[in-house]
Each structure stands twice: as C-alpha cells, then as structure tokens.
Amino acid sequence: MGKTVIIIAGPTAAGKTALAIRLASHFDTAVISADSRQCYKEISIGTAKPSLQELQTVPHYFIDSHSIKEEVNAGIYERLSLQYAAHIWQKRDVAIMCGGTGLYIKAFCEGFDNIPSAPAEIRQGINERYEKEGISWLQQEVREKDPAFYAIAEIHNPQRLIRALEVLYATGQSITTFRTANTAARDFNIIKIGVTVPKEQLHANIEQRVHAMIAAGLVEEVRSVLPYRNHNALQTVGYTEIFDYLDGKTTLEEAIALIIIHTRQYAKRQLTWFRKDPAMQWFSPDDTTEILNKLSIITR
Incomplete structure (x- = not known):
C-alpha cells in the first residue's frame, strides 16, 4: 500500500x-x-x-x-x-x-x-490594550474583525488572539489566509x-x-x-x-x-x-x- x-x-x-x-x-x-x-x-x-x-x-x-x-x-x-x-x-x-x-x-x-511578523509598535499597542481591558476585549476584537479565525480559535488563549490581531492589523488580512496559501x-x-x-x-x-x-x-x-x-x-x-x-x-x-x-x-x-x-x-x-x-x- x-x-x-x-x-x-x-x-x-x-x-x-x-x-x-x-x-x-x-x-x-x-x-x-x-x-x-x-x-x-x-x-x-x-x-x-x-x-x-x-x-x-x-x-x-x-x-x-x-x-x-x-x-x-x-x-x-x-x-x-x-x-x-x-x-x-x-x-x-x-x-x-x-x-x-x-x-x-x-x-x-x-x-x-510562514505567517508574517508584525511591527513592534502594533504588537505593543495590542498588548497595552489587553493589559487594560483584559481577554474580553481580545475576544470581541477578533470576533468582529476576524470571524474566520474566531470560529476555530482557542478563544481563552490570549497569545493566539494577540497573534491573530497582529497579523490582521499589519496586513489587513485574516491569519487564516496565510495558513492556506x-x-x-x-x-x-x-x-x-x-x-x-x-x-x-x-x-x-x-x-x-x-x-x-x-x-x-x-x-x-x-x-x-x-x-x-x-x-x-x-x-x-x-x-x-x-x-x-x-x-x-x-x-x-x-x-x-x-x-x-x-x-x-x-x-x-x-x-x-x-x-x-x-x-x-x-x-x-x-x-x-x-x-x-x-x-x-x-x-x-
């Protein structure tokens, strides 16, 4: 076989x-x-x-x-x-x-x-908002702006959500598009x-x-x-x-x-x-x- x-x-x-x-x-x-x-x-x-x-x-x-x-x-x-x-x-x-x-x-x-890396200022901005507003902000932001990723994401994992937002903010595209190219x-x-x-x-x-x-x-x-x-x-x-x-x-x-x-x-x-x-x-x-x-x- x-x-x-x-x-x-x-x-x-x-x-x-x-x-x-x-x-x-x-x-x-x-x-x-x-x-x-x-x-x-x-x-x-x-x-x-x-x-x-x-x-x-x-x-x-x-x-x-x-x-x-x-x-x-x-x-x-x-x-x-x-x-x-x-x-x-x-x-x-x-x-x-x-x-x-x-x-x-x-x-x-x-x-x-290879998913593109985000500029340091984008990553820093996301992390600052996460520290202020918590995981609920991350979840809402990803749900609204990258629903394709949210549907399959570990939504209680802030690192995964932050990474998705980094790619979205940096490229204007969902992280899922880079996974299927x-x-x-x-x-x-x-x-x-x-x-x-x-x-x-x-x-x-x-x-x-x-x-x-x-x-x-x-x-x-x-x-x-x-x-x-x-x-x-x-x-x-x-x-x-x-x-x-x-x-x-x-x-x-x-x-x-x-x-x-x-x-x-x-x-x-x-x-x-x-x-x-x-x-x-x-x-x-x-x-x-x-x-x-x-x-x-x-x-x-």
Whole structure:
C-alpha cells in the first residue's frame, strides 16, 4: 500500500486515543500525537495524556518530548512529525496520527506557511490594550474583525488572539489566509478518520473527564507550573481557570464549572474545524471493525 498515515481526529473526550491504540495494535505500528500540549513533560493531568498502560501498549511520539520551558508551534510540529513518520516507515508502511489540534494536523498534511511578523509598535499597542481591558476585549476584537479565525480559535488563549490581531492589523488580512496559501506536496498516503459521539454523550464525557482530572490532582499540577503561567501552552482550558482559583478570583467549584463550559466550547470549535475537511470520514470511536474494513478497501 506504500507509506500511509491514518489520522484520527475529532473533539476532545470523543474516544480518539483508545481507537488510535486499537488501530496501532492492529497494524503493529506507532502513534504520533497531534496535540499541542501533550508534548510537555510537566503537564499530564490537564492535557489528558494517554495512560501509562496505553503508552506501554504501543510506541508514542510527541508525548513528553519537550519541557514547558520550550516553545513548540505548528512549524516545529510539521518538521518533527515528518521525522517521526519517516522513522516509523523504516519498519512499517502505516503510521497512526491522533489528536485534536487541527492546525498541527494541517501542518503535517499540507505544510505550514510562514505567517508574517508584525511591527513592534502594533504588537505593543495590542498588548497595552489587553493589559487594560483584559481577554474580553481580545475576544470581541477578533470576533468582529476576524470571524474566520474566531470560529476555530482557542478563544481563552490570549497569545493566539494577540497573534491573530497582529497579523490582521499589519496586513489587513485574516491569519487564516496565510495558513492556506501553499499546500506542500507529500509523498505518502493520508487517510483521515473523524471521531465523535452524540452531543449529549460528548458533554457527559467532558464533565466526567474534568472531575477525574480534579480527583487526579489537577490543582497540584497547575500549582507546580505557576512559574511558567505565561507560557502559551498554559493559556488554555483547564489551566487558566485553576490559575484564577489559585489567585483567589474564583472558588474551586466555580473553576471546575468553567473548565467544563470552556471545554464544551472548545470541542465545538474542534468539530467546526474538522467538519470543514471534505477528506474526513466520520465514525463512532467504537466502530473499529467498520473502520478496519474501510481501511482495507482503501489501502488494498
């Protein structure tokens, strides 16, 4: 069948990891994570990393590969993931990629465009307004002026919103236009499997997962990375809410409720992103046999 990557994508808490491990076991291959936070060694609970047993079942790449002190982005991920796939192909024809970071998957499949940098005065102006008016101003500004990016953005991540505004103010164009300008040629097959469950089930899964994270020690994990709280990877759901709790801005119960709400919103944006991809074939995470039958037809 030649070199092939089977991509398992979809919203958080939909069952991607378990399916990826079943498929990797079937093909006797490895999994490349496509999650922008699971690469950091210091944060495991809030990123819903595969369990130790799952990591021991099949080899994984891009899990615990970096320190929170390092900055990882889509451009770096493109380079690393292509290296991981090439390493897997030395022994196997099939590699599995699994995750919910749409931009990372896009970078792997199509390449990552060099997004222009903004003049220092533009960046400074945005940061000054953010410091004065907070994240709600960032969210409103992006929603009004770059709705295409807002629809798929991590809207609770100020760094992402600031970057989008920098590009918009500097070029007059949405940051999304620079992400789709050039598609790199790939010399391997890509099969995209979308995984989701009914909305009610997804919401129940998210709520259950958040409570399990708290029970597993999420508050202690967030406290341990307080010195790095301004790092991009920590400006995300599950961490910003606990930072506010540790700052005394909310109660723990309020923080937990906000994590559940924000995770549901994030899952909705992930679905919006992946459903725009016509190559994505959608399944329930339990449809392993059906997926394997489909793959056998495609790869025959």
